[in-house]
Amino acid sequence: MMKNGHHVSSAPASADCSPEKRRRTVRVWCDGCYDMVHYGHSNQLRQAKAMGDYLIVGVHTDEEISKHKGPPVFTQAERYKMVRAIKWVDEIVEGAPYVTTLETLDKYCCDFCVHGDDITLTVDGKDTYDEVKKSGRYRECKRTQGVSTTDLVGRMLLMTKAHHSNMGRSDYQQHTDNFGRGPKGHSPWTGVSQFLQTSQKIIQFASGKEPQPGDTIIYVAGAFDLFHIGHVDFLDAVSQLSEKPYVIVGLHFDQEVNRYKGKNYPIMNIHERTLSVLACRYVSEVVIGAPYAVTKDLLDHFKVDLVCHGKTEVFPDRDGSDPYAVPRKMGILRTVDSGNSLTTDVIVQRIIKNRLLFEARNQKKEAKEMAVIQAMKRREEDKAKERAQAVL
Structure with a gap:
């Protein structure tokens, strides 16, 4: 069946993992929470699909998300259906593991996985893509500027009619501080920036x-x-x-x-x-x-x-x-x-009802990201010192 120029398969393609099929088709893996699916998620999947022929998307369970990030806004059933509706997606895997491993890529016959140029961390601060990065089966796509789940949550809690044109105002900035800024600085991956259409x-x-x-x-x-x-x-x-x-x-x-x-x-x-x-x-x-x-x-x-x-x-x-x-x-x-x-309206009410939980979730996420950024910075400084000593 053709919908919007994309083939919708009734049977999961991962059932046939023959070497011949692998040679014919470049199979790409993406995974994530896909909570409050927005055009940033869609753009990531569009870019991933362009890197291959067949795109499989793994979606995490509510339990896994709550463990590593905090409570999701949407249920896993809702998130599964939302991802299926994105036109670049060929197949989804329900309940995909939070940490992406070579075992998962091999299970679904995927050549490599694709993720944005931000970082995803486990509950103990480890990069969820570390294993596939080290094996060379990792590709990166550009993160869409101007939108994030963090930002959307903030907009829903900011009661002004023109919030989407007043991002520079002090009341908006004060609000985004609660949702995209932790106590130890500002993460480039969890902040708020303005979307510019082209x-x-x-x-x-x-x-x-x-x-x-x-x-x-x-x-x-x-x-x-x-x-x-x-x-x-x-x-x-x-x-x-x-x-x-x-x-x-x-x-x-x-x-x-x-x-x-x-x-x-x-x-x-x-x-x-x-x-x-x-x-x-x-x-x-x-x-x-x-x-x-x-x-x-x-x-x-x-x-x-x-x-x-x-x-x-x-x-x-x-x-x-x-x-x-x-x-x-x-x-x-x-x-x-x-x-x-x-x-x-119902979605906004969900957010308002759980405001404190979402504030805590986003601050926790940012604190982990800032710790990684500082560690990366220290490694770069150490390497620079080693290079300088080698020259001397």
Whole structure:
């Protein structure tokens, strides 16, 4: 079955590990917590897939994450489903070990593993990729600047409507100090930096595929803020309405989202939400800054066959009118029940409820990272001294 230009296998490819298969296909391994999956995770997996032909992603259990990092925001079942929905992923391994070993790579016939240019540490401060690095079966990809789970948690707890454009303000900086800065300094891997969108990034994430004859063009619209498993289940359900779906997602601008959602929404700005949605295998195209009302012009322009909305509340337009009046009158509006009641509001409540736990988790993580950085710095200084003495 083809979805967004990627083949979705019904049988795990790791079942066949013949030498012939290994010669034909470069198999790549990635692993992680993938908690609060965001476009930074997706970009890592995109880069990993580009290094080979077949990407297997190992996802850790709740128990393993709690042991080494602290409590995850999402359950393992939710995290498994989120990773499966990323279009560059060919297969996932549930309950992958927290420490990546040669045994794991061999078990799944992977040539090497890929990780970002940050560091992942065990509960006792050891590099989880140490063994595969020493064996030469490790590749590195660039970490996506401007986003981290730490940062997203901070945004949810900062009650200002324009948090995504006020990162330099003192109240925001004070808040990030609690989430991305430990008592012994600042780790470059757990801090907060501003995301800068580029056209190249959009091109890298977009499928680039036009609708084909026989495709059913389906239009959905919304904020799709903090792109989560509720969104994934909805888009999956929408894509199953046709044998050949071409799903277009209309994303509302930040000001529009704030108008009907209020509070500190959206958590992610329009550029971040664009990449998050484009990474989903059920999505074919994204309209950036779609009009709130689904107009006749929009439907004609994209040759839309079907307009879908979930079971969530539909807020009226600025003039009090129904934003779905046109497709409703045309008889092409469909209400889709995804069977998932998770919303962005529910996620925010999870974070607020466990605020102290998440603060402690992030400070603990940063303290371990700073210890490693200091050790690396001391090693470099020692090597420099040895080189200087050798010259003398």
